[in-house]
Amino acid sequence: TITDATIVSTSNDDSLVIKDKHRLSDDVERIVQEHLKYVSxxxxxxxxxxxxxxxxxxxxxxxxxxxxxxxxxxxxxxxxGVTGHELCQYFWEFQYRMDWETTLDSTKIIEVLDPDTMVFFQVHKRVWPAAQRDSCFWSHIRCISNSEEDQPTWLVVNYTTSHPLAPIKSPQVRLVANVALICETIICEPPLNPQDIKRENIQCKLTYVAFVNPGGWVPSAALRGVAKREYPRFLKRFTSYVIEQTRNKPILF
Ligand code: 16H
Incomplete structure (x- = not known):
């Protein structure tokens, strides 16, 4: 039976998926919908x-x-040469994080809310002259089918939450963030038989949005300088990493 405690959604292959709700389900849903509206x-x-x-x-x-x-x-x-599913998977999955992240001292999963939603606790590298920052956020991965013909949109949202297993310990300062990676796969010159799609026939349009509050005062010019340098660096390193990892693997649509 489908009750208030379940969510019905469609998976990648359009089959119905029924998921148990958890205490943050409504927040996750609200923030995902906000990003989908904001992305355009x-x-x-x-x-x-x-x-x-x-x-x-x-x-x-x-x-x-x-x-x-x-x-x-x-x-x-x-x-x-990569799909939205591949980009989102490598961004979301814990096991790959330290391969491409250069701004973290550590990352750990402190709760699994459902198979697509984890709570992370991360310690960020200290940026001079600011105090060290940490973060605690839920991270959710989602596939959204738009129509029968189109490739689905994949997205990951990272959103700050509080958690008993991650108390704020001064002098460390807590970052407050609302971040989304939204990806759309495009098939170029599609071969007649979908089975024949090669990596050279695919590309992915990526949108990454970040609202980050440093959680305490940081000199404006220093912070803006760090952001201007680090976001492009992250995008370059992360996307090159996914290209490298997927090169000789079957395409994950
Ligand atoms: O999105 C990125 N990484 C995610 C996976 O590790 C986590 C991220 C996040 C960030 C903060 C809080 C929660 C979640 O979504 C890639 C991030 C790329 C970071 C570029 C550096 C940005 C520099 C500005 C940060 C301001 C605080 C620094 C204090 C001086």
């Missing part, structure tokens, strides 16, 4: 292009709250 908003007004390298474009809006820099960030990229 354009960046022609109020956003500055702070970095461009080939297909990669990084935009930000300068925003301060009580003197703290909380600049929203939006990146677009197109990556050849």
């Amino acid at each position: 908003e354009d960046v022609s007004h109020g956003w500055d292009l702070i970095h461009q390298d080939g297909e990669m474009k990084v935009y930000r809006r300068e925003v301060e709250e009580n003197g703290i820099v909380v600049d929203p960030l939006k990146c677009f990229h197109t990556i050849k």
